[in-house]
Amino acid sequence: MNQPLEKSTHQQTKANNVQLVLRTIYDHGQISRAQVARLTRLTRVTVSEIVTELIESKLVAEVGRGPSTGGKTPILLSVIDDARHLICLDLEDEVFHGAVINLRGQIKYSCNLSRQDQGGAQAVEMVYELVDSLLAATRQPVLGIGVGVPGLVDSVNGVVRRAVHLDWNDLHLANLLDQRYHLPVHIANDSQAAALAEFTFGKHEQLNNILVVRVGRGIGAGMVLNGRLHYGDNFGAGEIGHMRVVEGGERCRCGNYGCLETVASSRALVRRAQFLLDELPGGRLASPLRRMAARPEDIDTDLLLRAYRAGDRTVRGLIEDVGYYLGMAIAHMVSILNVNQVVLTGSLSRFGDVLVEVIRYQLLRGGLPLLADKVQVSLSTLGKDIVMLGAASLLMGEVGLV
Amino acid sequence: MNQPLEKSTHQQTKANNVQLVLRTIYDHGQISRAQVARLTRLTRVTVSEIVTELIESKLVAEVGRGPSTGGKTPILLSVIDDARHLICLDLEDEVFHGAVINLRGQIKYSCNLSRQDQGGAQAVEMVYELVDSLLAATRQPVLGIGVGVPGLVDSVNGVVRRAVHLDWNDLHLANLLDQRYHLPVHIANDSQAAALAEFTFGKHEQLNNILVVRVGRGIGAGMVLNGRLHYGDNFGAGEIGHMRVVEGGERCRCGNYGCLETVASSRALVRRAQFLLDELPGGRLASPLRRMAARPEDIDTDLLLRAYRAGDRTVRGLIEDVGYYLGMAIAHMVSILNVNQVVLTGSLSRFGDVLVEVIRYQLLRGGLPLLADKVQVSLSTLGKDIVMLGAASLLMGEVGLV
Numbered sequence: 171m172n173q174p175l176e177k178s179t180h181q182q183t184k185a186n187n188v189q190l191v192l193r194t195i196y197d198h199g200q201i202s203r204a205q206v207a208r209l210t211r212l213t214r215v216t217v218s219e220i221v222t223e224l225i226e227s228k229l230v231a232e233v234g235r236g237p238s239t240g241g242k243t244p245i246l247l248s249v250i251d252d253a254r255h256l257i258c259l260d261l262e263d264e265v266f267h268g269a270v271i272n273l274r275g276q277i278k279y280s281c282n283l284s285r286q287d288q289g290g291a292q293a294v295e296m297v298y299e300l301v302d303s304l305l306a307a308t309r310q311p312v313l314g315i316g317v318g319v320p321g322l323v324d325s326v327n328g329v330v331r332r333a334v335h336l337d338w339n340d341l342h343l344a345n346l347l348d349q350r351y352h353l354p355v356h357i358a359n360d361s362q363a364a365a366l367a368e369f370t371f372g373k374h375e376q377l378n379n380i381l382v383v384r385v386g387r388g389i390g391a392g393m394v395l396n397g398r399l400h401y402g403d404n405f406g407a408g409e410i411g412h413m414r415v416v417e418g419g420e421r422c423r424c425g426n427y428g429c430l431e432t433v434a435s436s437r438a439l440v441r442r443a444q445f446l447l448d449e450l451p452g453g454r455l456a457s458p459l460r461r462m463a464a465r466p467e468d469i470d471t472d473l474l475l476r477a478y479r480a481g482d483r484t485v486r487g488l489i490e491d492v493g494y495y496l497g498m499a500i501a502h503m504v505s506i507l508n509v510n511q512v513v514l515t516g517s518l519s520r521f522g523d524v525l526v527e528v529i530r531y532q533l534l535r536g537g538l539p540l541l542a543d544k545v546q547v548s549l550s551t552l553g554k555d556i557v558m559l560g561a562a563s564l565l566m567g568e569v570g571l572v
Numbered sequence: 573m574n575q576p577l578e579k580s581t582h583q584q585t586k587a588n589n590v591q592l593v594l595r596t597i598y599d600h601g602q603i604s605r606a607q608v609a610r611l612t613r614l615t616r617v618t619v620s621e622i623v624t625e626l627i628e629s630k631l632v633a634e635v636g637r638g639p640s641t642g643g644k645t646p647i648l649l650s651v652i653d654d655a656r657h658l659i660c661l662d663l664e665d666e667v668f669h670g671a672v673i674n675l676r677g678q679i680k681y682s683c684n685l686s687r688q689d690q691g692g693a694q695a696v697e698m699v700y701e702l703v704d705s706l707l708a709a710t711r712q713p714v715l716g717i718g719v720g721v722p723g724l725v726d727s728v729n730g731v732v733r734r735a736v737h738l739d740w741n742d743l744h745l746a747n748l749l750d751q752r753y754h755l756p757v758h759i760a761n762d763s764q765a766a767a768l769a770e771f772t773f774g775k776h777e778q779l780n781n782i783l784v785v786r787v788g789r790g791i792g793a794g795m796v797l798n799g800r801l802h803y804g805d806n807f808g809a810g811e812i813g814h815m816r817v818v819e820g821g822e823r824c825r826c827g828n829y830g831c832l833e834t835v836a837s838s839r840a841l842v843r844r845a846q847f848l849l850d851e852l853p854g855g856r857l858a859s860p861l862r863r864m865a866a867r868p869e870d871i872d873t874d875l876l877l878r879a880y881r882a883g884d885r886t887v888r889g890l891i892e893d894v895g896y897y898l899g900m901a902i903a904h905m906v907s908i909l910n911v912n913q914v915v916l917t918g919s920l921s922r923f924g925d926v927l928v929e930v931i932r933y934q935l936l937r938g939g940l941p942l943l944a945d946k947v948q949v950s951l952s953t954l955g956k957d958i959v960m961l962g963a964a965s966l967l968m969g970e971v972g973l974v
Contacts (some may be wrong), residue, residue, distance in 0.1 A: 322942070322943075332942065377805075378805070379804070379805055391908070393908075395797055395798075395802055396797075396798070396800060396802065398798060400797055400798065400909070401910075402781070402909055402910025402911060403779075403780070403781055403910055403911055403912040403913075403946070404910055404912070404943055404946060405910070406910035406940065406942075406943045407908070407909055407910040408908065408910075409907055409910065409939070409940050409943060410907055410908055412907060412938075412939055412940040413903070413904055413907045413908075413938060413939065414900070414903065414937060414938040414939075424940055424941065425941060426937055426938070426939075426941070427937075498816070499904075501815070501816065502815055502901075502904045502908070503908050505811055505812055505814060505815045506793070506795075506809070506810065506812055506815075506904070506905050506908060506909070507802070507804055507809055507908070508803075508804025508805055508806055508807070508808035508809040508810075508811065509804060509805055510805040510806070511805075535816060535828055535829075536814075536815060536816040536828070537811070537814055537815065537816075537828075538808065538811050538814045538826055539826060539827060539828070540724070540734065540808075541806055541808045541811060544805070544806060
């Protein structure tokens, strides 16, 4: 009984060592075998054996020679960025996005599929369609499929517990994709994926903790704590859109009142702008917005952004309101978690500085000054691909690359 | 160069195996060598060697024989509960508490030292006094000194960054104690220590995440996430006392307005009760409280608890108010972290059910119903020793016992 168990432990050690070596080469860009041995504390013989395997499997290549440190110049190793490709999906509310991503998080190919209100099994078919076209777009070996889904997602079992817009309940999405494509599949909540993307590919100083807040049609957060994505007991960590921030506020689609989403989502913003356009006399709203939108129905987030950039003070005021409530929620997160790095993403983050400014103000008002002082609020530099990059990071995490 | 590094890796493996064996015996109460080998996946020879060492160092003993599983009856091993003692301190606002605790978290000896408003170097002297008397009270080998401190505590470097009441700023407490006693020292924020205590010694089902909220003169939380105490970037995680919960609320000692402590701490509670006694005509406060307190100055938390237990409706209303704001903060924590186990401790937790009831109500109002439904709010069963037990858990964690 003991013998096979001991053996499996040794196999485990071997696999760990392979990951350790690969990760070390990946992190250093270019590195010699001797340096890898020094950093990993493995013997040179072990490192050489593993490197030979990695070269054979075309993950690593010899890319030149480094400076001599006395003897002959050492051969430098590097991970081949396109050695493996990743199929990554972001099942956003209105449009499904897909991309082929390489091991450095570079987008090699991307495509979009308008959802046109499809849900249930039809939405699953659309996912297949997207994956089919992505697989056809790469000739490299594919490491796996990663999917970011808006909703409650059990990342361990690969089940979408609840995604309201897609009308998915307890959908075993990972199984379905695995059966069809015979590839490793990882799925996660979209905001949680975004946090992982920012942690892996964002240009931050070395850090342990990061909060990522997505503000679009819905509001969600993701958090990496002590270097690990925090999922929560039911994979619902970061569901901040339904924190109550207004006593006696309006009814939310969740059934409660005064939720953050009722005052700080893009839907809330558009609704308020429509109300102003409709109700206020022209004089009160003499402004770019009035010129751009003939009727309330013309207003959407893009139009508001244009009006804001054209100097519309009414829109600026509405964004300050969004920042006020968002800042309140972020101040709570920071008070509870003491995380100094907060990153904004999602469609409303395009309003940029005005939002960041109000959030900073709220942080100083709503937390211990000694700690609030240290918090950095910034805008994500990863753009619209953030959720797909998070899906890529999930897959790369499985092979120990991040 | 490689040789010593490989060797140190092997020593590390050896140390890990010793911890693994010790932990397995500890967790199982009584267990045979063969069972340990099966559970740890180590060979019987390795396990036997380690067990011999543990018996020699008097940490483990053979305690009898288990049922036969075919051959001869196996010898059972057990960790000796009093093999090592731990010196644990809780430097609470008004009284310093100390205890000698064994490896099962049993209090073997305890003592209290009234602080009498001493701060700075004098408070350090009082800590020495306490440790001296605790060390004199045990004849067992001492594993180390653990200290829970109210304030901002850098647990990695053993430095009290800021403890306002004690007038300690950047005090290298761990160093001071180490120099004087030559024992391992671990210090932590008191609420963080309480979370660790609840995680280690609380009677909870196996769990990964737990939130512990302490409500006394101040309000603080501690959280174990994914099995690890979450400290935050500046060791300030859980500083929820200064979350803003009342817009336009009263000024807090931190300089901000409407902080949770201004409405839900025992100081806030007492102040409100005093106001009622002072300002309201007798008829409005015909009640146990009126009978018990001749003057506002008579009122403290203990008296309010007696009045509440005697059926005082005014006090009940005040506690409901405390629960309202506390519940708001806890709902925020739960929305952000999706943790299903919330435990209350501290002097106000003695109000028990009424507090829990209002907090539950707030959870349902202030979070996604699907997730809020799953949250359990309970009162700690660890009583006044919770911070010292957390300090014990910190020390035991260092030797791999928890």
